[in-house]
Amino acid sequence: MDRPRVTLREMTEDEYRSYVDEVQGAVVRELVATMSEDEARATAAGGIAQYLPQGAATPRHILVIAEDAAGEPVGNAWVGPDPHRAEGSDAAWLYDINVYPHARRNGYGSAILAEVEALVARDGMTRLGLNVVATNLAAIALYRKSGYAVSTMQMSKVLG
Template sequence: MVTVRLESMTDAQYLDYRERAEDDYADSIAASGTLPRPEARRKAREDHARLLPDGPATPGHHLWRVLDGDDGADVGLLWLHVAQRSDGPHAFVYDIEVHEQARRRGYGRAVMRAAERFCRDRGVVSIALNVFGHNTGARALYEQEGYQVTSVQMRKRL
C-alpha cells in the first residue's frame, strides 16, 4: 500500500505552483464550458488572489507538497482550507494533484486519506471539494472514498 507524507510548501515552491495552478484551473473552467478561455484565465487569477492573499501564510490554508512515504520522492501537492463554522471546523480541498509520472499507482487515494487524517486530528466535521464534470477519474476516486454529491450544475451546449 502506498503511503505519503505532507510537507509544507516553501515560498519558492508556492510561486511555481501558483502559476501552474492558475493555468490548470483556467483550463478546467474553459473545458467545462463555464467560461471562454480569456474569462476563465481572469477568474482563475482573481480566485487565487482572493483565496491566498498572503500565499502559503494565508490563515487557515495549508499548501503541501506530497512526498512518497518510503523514498521521499515528490509525487504531488495538496491545498486544503479549514474554516470554523457554528458546528465546528470544516475543510475544503481546493487542489489535489498527483504528478503525471506517479499517477495510477494509488497516490491519489493516499493523498485523500492523508488529508482526512489531518482533519480528523483537528476535529474537522467534514471535508468538501469541487470536481469538474469532465474529470471522471477524480469523480470516481472521490465517490470510492465516500464523498457524496451535494449539488450538480449542468449545461447544454447549443
C-alpha cells in the same frame, strides 16, 4: 494493490510559486469549456487572490507536498476552511489535490487524500468538502472510492 504511504509537508515558497502557476493553467484549461479564455484567466487569478491573499502564509489554509517513502515528491494538496460555511465551521474544503504525472495510477491519489483527511481531522474538522469538474472522471472515481457522495450539482448549457 496496497495503497502506498505518503508524508505531507508544507510547500516551500518556490514550490508555492510553481504551484500557483500550475493551478492557474489547469483552471483555465478546465474553464474554457464553459467560458472565454480571457474570462477563464481572470477567474483563475481571482480565485487564488481571493482564497490565498497572503499566499502560502494565508491563515487556516494548508498547502502541502506529498512525498513517497523515499522522500520523493509525488503530489500536492491545498486544504482550508469550507468557503460555503460560516466562519468557525467544523468543515474543511479540499481546494486542490494533484498527483504528479510520473506517480499516477499507483494509488498515490488515495494515499494523499487519506493523509489530507487525517490532517484536517487532527485539526478538529468533521467534514471535508470539494468540487470536481464533471469531465474529470479519474478524480470522480477516486472520490467515490474514498466514500465521497454528491451533495450539490451545478449544470450549464452553451446557448446559441
